[in-house]
Amino acid sequence: MRALNSAAYGGSSPREGPTVNTSPNQTQPQLDSQDDATSRIHLESRFANELPELALGWQADTPPNPQLLVLNEDLARELGLDPEALQTPAGIGFLTGTNLPADASPVAQVYAGHQFGGYSPRLGDGRALLLGEVTDATGATQDIHLKGSGPTPFSRGGDGYAVVGPMLREFIVSEAMHALGIPSTRSLAVVQTGRTVIREDPQPGALLVRVASSHLRVGSFQYAKATGDLDLLRRLADFAVARHYPEAESADNPYLALYERVIAAQASLIAQWMLVGFVHGVMNTDNMTISGETIDYGPCAFIDDFTPSAVFSSIDHGGRYKYGNQPVVAEWNLARFGESLLPLLADSQDDADAIAQDALGKFSPQYSEVWSAGMRAKLGLPSSLSAEVAAALVSDLFDILKVERVDYTSFFRNLADAARGNTVPVRVQFSVSEKFDEWLSRWRSLAPDDAAMDRVNPIYIPRNHIVEKALAAATAGDMQPVGDLLELVTSPFEAHHGKQRYTEPAPDDFGPYRTYCGT
Known part of the structure; x- marks a missing residue:
């Protein structure tokens, strides 16, 4: 991790990891149009050109004093972008959407959606813009997308801006998820805009530059279906197949194949x-x-102890999106996706309903298969162990964890130590240990693979109390805690000397954790 300083905007030598500006409050030099290395960037406009009904041409607001807070140099290189050029005034102009290639066509995307179960027929990018697509080092297409770039016609009364804390939160958590091997949008940069944004109180404004294989959503299909334009729905489905599941094109029913693959x-x-x-x-x-x-990544969080009822969002009063309900909600959302595809699945409504219902029925067993395999890996269980014995072992363990309220992440790392013979770290996590001692003996008798456990159980996650401290420091102008945290969560399985505090649960005085959607 290397901090930016005023000289670094002119370029730096290649290095690994995000570049963090620990002193962002300097004045940026003016853009020199004669030295604009970003002019060589080619942004395609496939979404805008192929689905104009879902794309509204729009421009990002010009930030009054943009400051680059953090740049993901490794990701920039993967996208074929020059990290040095992105740190120049011209590059920062590209990252804010105000210095784009002449042929770029930035758009705000339109979509619908069920929000907390209630249907909204017209949502869309209220504070975001799709700048365009690039081809990465693997030949795949990637979207470059802004969040917090100003109001659009979809803002619905909002100001269209975002603030430093939530944008850095998304950078930290999305890159942590990527490092954990979990599919995620990526974060390329966070730029402080120099604009004061009013939330509960005045906050320094910022925008996020994020990257995704596309920004197509279930809500995109809901909107297309609601228009009654079958050609639009078919073109959207064809676009999704070509972009994400090209093998579905040769299926007997490509749209059913699309649905099955998304499920x-x-x-x-x-x-x-x-x-x-x-x-x-x-x-x-x-x-x-x-x-x-x-x-x-709005009101996202990681659980400390294993609590299926855990809710962190300040507006989720009914617990709809609590930790333990996520598989149920996902299946419900996929049912809404299936409803959007019905006109493409079969000629008759009854046949389409039956096809969609049969496809959706595969969600639960597919989820269980991935979860069970993942839990076997977390416990280092041998492949020869029967599914029934493994399931009983896992079920008994989670019955204990729910009662004992031990720290979830450190439990599995300490359990790997127990597999190596040192049972003290994991045993001291339990206040009443008789049931756990019995379980531990059963588990150790299976000769669990400690090395395999270390490969899948992280040491470092974005712990809520540490994230909040880092974001508070960044909002006050000190980016060093963000840089320190990023260094750990982007190498989550590798132990770092002297970083024990990043592995510990929140102190008692941290209190109940709440996150907020307002960005």
Whole structure:
């Protein structure tokens, strides 16, 4: 991790990891149009050109004094972008959407969605813009998308801006999820805009530059279906197939194949969330991607102890999106996706309903398969162990964890030590240990693979109390805590000397944790 300083905007040598500006309050030099290395960037406009009914041409607001807070240099290189150029005034102009290639066509996307179960027929990018697509080093297409770039016609009374804390939260958590191997949108940069944004109180404004294989959502299909334009719905489905599941093109029913693949991708994704204790917080249908990537990190959090009823969002009063309900909500969202596809699945309504229902029935077993395999890996169980014995062992363990309220993440790391013979760290996590001691003996008799456990159980996650301290420091102008945290959560399985406090649960005085959607 290397901090930016005023000289670094002119370029730096290649290095690994995000670049963090620890002193962002300097004045940026003016853009020199004669030295604009970003002019060589080619942004495609496939979404805008192929689906103009879902794209509204729009421009980002010009920030009064943009300051680059953090840049993901590794991701920039993967996208074919020059990290040095992105740190120049011209590059920062590109990252804010105000210095784009001449042929770029930024758009605000339109979509619908169920929000907390209630249907909204017209949502869309109220504070976001799709700048365009690039081809990455693997030949895949990736969206470059802004969040917090100013109001659009979809803002619905909002100001269209975002503030430093939530944008850095999304950077930290999305990159942590990527490092954990969980499909996610990525974060390329956070830029402080120099604009004061009013929330509960005045906050420094910022925008996020994020990257995704696309920003197609269940809500995109809901909107297309609601227009009654069958050609638009078919073109959207064809676009999704070509973009994400090209093998579906040769299926007997390509649109059924699309539905089945999205179901499988989401079943796998939600199982991976549950395995690491991640709570999304706002699983509306406009926040569920067709690609199977995690998107829109608003009131997200990681559980400390294993609590299925854990809710962190300040507005989720009924617990709709609580930790333990995420698989149920995902299946409900996928049912809404299936409803949107019905006109493409069969000629008759009855046949289409039956086809969709049969496909959706695969979600639960697919989810269970991924979750069970993941839990076997977390426990280092041998492949020869029967599914019945493994399931009983896991069920008994979670019965204990729910009662004992031990720290979820450190439990599994300490359990690997127990597999190596040192049972003290895991045993001291339990106040009443008789049931756990019996379980521990059963588990150790199976000769669990401690090395395999270390490969899947993280040491470091974005712990809520540490994230909040880092965001508070960044809002006050000190980015060093964010840089320190990013260094750990982007290498979550590697022990770092002297970083024990990043592995510890929240202190008692931290209190109940609440996160907020307002960005």
